[in-house]
Each structure stands twice: as C-alpha cells, then as structure tokens.
Amino acid sequence: MSWIGETVDSIKSIKIRQLLTQAVTLGMIVTSALIIWKAMMCVTGTESPVVVVLSGSMEPGFQRGDILLLRMTKDPIRTGEIVVFKIDGRDIPIVHRVIEVHERKTTGKVDVLTKGDNNDVDDIDLYADGQMWLHRHHIMGRAVGFLPYVGWVTIIMTEKPIIKYLLIGAMGLLVITSKD
Amino acid sequence: MHSFGYRANALLTFSVTALAFICAIASFSDKFSNQNPSAEIQILNINRLKKQSYGNDEVSLTLDISADLQSLFTWNTKQVFAFVAAEYESPMNSLNQVSLWDVIIPDKEHAKFRIQTSNKYRFIDQGHNLRGKEFNLTLHWHVMPKTGKMLADKIVMPGYSLPDAYK
Numbered sequence: 001m002s003w004i005g006e007t008v009d010s011i012k013s014i015k016i017r018q019l020l021t022q023a024v025t026l027g028m029i030v031t032s033a034l035i036i037w038k039a040m041m042c043v044t045g046t047e048s049p050v051v052v053v054l055s056g057s058m059e060p061g062f063q064r065g066d067i068l069l070l071r072m073t074k075d076p077i078r079t080g081e082i083v084v085f086k087i088d089g090r091d092i093p094i095v096h097r098v099i100e101v102h103e104r105k106t107t108g109k110v111d112v113l114t115k116g117d118n119n120d121v122d123d124i125d126l127y128a129d130g131q132m133w134l135h136r137h138h139i140m141g142r143a144v145g146f147l148p149y150v151g152w153v154t155i156i157m158t159e160k161p162i163i164k165y166l167l168i169g170a171m172g173l174l175v176i177t178s179k180d
Numbered sequence: 181m182h183s184f185g186y187r188a189n190a191l192l193t194f195s196v197t198a199l200a201f202i203c204a205i206a207s208f209s210d211k212f213s214n215q216n217p218s219a220e221i222q223i224l225n226i227n228r229l230k231k232q233s234y235g236n237d238e239v240s241l242t243l244d245i246s247a248d249l250q251s252l253f254t255w256n257t258k259q260v261f262a263f264v265a266a267e268y269e270s271p272m273n274s275l276n277q278v279s280l281w282d283v284i285i286p287d288k289e290h291a292k293f294r295i296q297t298s299n300k301y302r303f304i305d306q307g308h309n310l311r312g313k314e315f316n317l318t319l320h321w322h323v324m325p326k327t328g329k330m331l332a333d334k335i336v337m338p339g340y341s342l343p344d345a346y347k
Contacts (some may be wrong), residue, residue, distance in 0.1 A: 060258075060259060060284065060286070061258065061259055061261065061284070061324045062324075078277060079263075079265050079277040079278075079279050079320065080263060080265070080279075080320040080322055080332055080334070081332070082322075082330075097261075099263075099278075099279035099282075099301060100277065100278050100279060101275065101276070101277040102273045102275075102276050102277075102306050103273055103274050103275040103276075104272065104273055104274070105271075105272065105273060105274040108274075111306070115301075117261060117282075117284065122301070143330065144329065144330060145207075145328055145329045145330060146324070146325065146327065146328065146330060147203065147327060148326070148327060
C-alpha cells in the first residue's frame, strides 16, 4: 500500500514545482517591466516619461489618443515649449503650450501662462482659484517627441474598465494553462 | 509551434517592432533636411499704451509679419506652429516673454505669408515698465512631425521700442 502513497507524493511534488516556476516567471516579467519604467524615469528626468493626450485642445497637432514622450531638464522654461503640468489638487495632467514667461531677476523663479493651441482663451480658468500663473513645480516635463494613435489602448482601458478586467483575466488564463 | 496563438503572437510582435523601426527612420530622416527660414516683422502702429486699473501697463499694436517657412516642411511634417513673441527686461524680471500672435501652418503652400494684424493676445506687463521700453520681437516655429522628434527654433529681431508716454 505504500506505493500508492509514493505515487501520490510524486504527483504532488511535480505540480508544486511547476506552479512555483510559473509564478517566478510571471514575477520576473512584471519586475522587468517595472525596472524598464523606473529606468525611463531616471533617463528623462520626469515622473511620467510618457503621457497620453486626452483632450482635443492641442489639435490638429496632437489628437486624442496620441502618446507624448516627455523630458524634464533644468533649462529655463521659455515660450513656445509644450509642457505637461498638473494643477494643485487635480490628478489629470494637462498638455498645453507656454505663451508667457516672466522670470525674476533675484530668485530665478518663473511665472508661466499656458494655452492650448486649439483653445480661444488662455488657461487662467483652468488654474486653481486665485492662481494667475504656473510655477516650475507645477510642470512635470516638456514634450519632445510624439507617437500617433498608440495611446488609444490606455484611453479604452480607462474609460471602459471591463476591457481591462477581460484582458487581465485572459492573460491569467493563458499563464495557467500554458504547458511550459 | 504552429497553433493559432503562437502565429498571432509572432505576427503581432513583428509588426509592432517593424512599425517602431519605421517611425524611428522617418524621424531620423528629418536630420538631413536643409532648413533656412526667413522672416521680417514691422510694427505698423502702436495703437494704445495705457495703464490698467490694477496698475499694469498694457500695449496694443498692429504688426506686419512676413515670413517664409517653406524649407521647414519635410515629408514627415504634420504642421508647423509659428508665433511672434515680444521679449524685454524689466526692473523686477530678468526676462519677460509675451506671445502676441500665432498661427498653425498645415502645409507648405501656407508657409510663405504676409499678414497685417493687431496682437491676438494681450500684451500686459507685470508692473508699469513699458513706457519707452526697448524690446525684441522673435518669430518662433515649432515643427510637429507625423511621428518622432519635434523641432523648435526662432529668429530674434531686436531694436523695437515703445513710446515714452501713455497714449
């Protein structure tokens, strides 16, 4: 009767080892994606090296669903630069162009006014109550490059989260059922 | 090795890589274009130089802008965004840049133009330093590609000045 116990044991141990290998492989994939993301943050100098254009305020140059590549350097902010900024208390980054700069002699601090190319008026109404200018700490990066259409994946996943769950479910299923 | 899943995966990976490669080459080809844009700006009239109720100076002027930006267009160009800004110094600020007018140029035909216009955006100082102020007018352009790296540059035209008294 002991051979039953032996066979059961060997079956159990194979399954566990396979499961562990799969879990480790999955962990490695996720971790390398994270490493790449963090490395991009270091290289470009900004917290979000890539943003998706969400509104039509910069058309026809940037359409909804395009991806912008960002960089932040210590260079002073000047008119004409396309910057990504966040208003205090709001999560969504906004991508607009700088149309006015006033730089203080003594401190080097700047007052910045922005406007979307496709908007009729400047962004003063978008800023927080009583705020007339943007300052350097609001600005997350400058747009230096651009890829069309690729950002639609992110927009769809944000606006219809069911697709996100479907995708993750499908990927999980693939991992579990794959033979290697 | 020949299941639908494997084939679809291989096809997808290959096409994404190929597309990325093509985008990179398209962007790289922009480096070889010869660019020599030219521009000239004249101030036709200073319409108003006044002090606002909160104490800031404001100028309204009419400009005559002529420019030839045709050499900036390549096959990878989606549009060129051009704008005119006034640059000057004031006692509190080492640099002030105020955008006065801008235009979106969608193709090469529209890139050579001459226009007479009053300033599209208000020219307001932080303070009341504009009387007799000397300033530069700069024409900036921003080339937005169909894909890849964006390019921006400018022409600086010095030697403009505002009247010595409010009008």
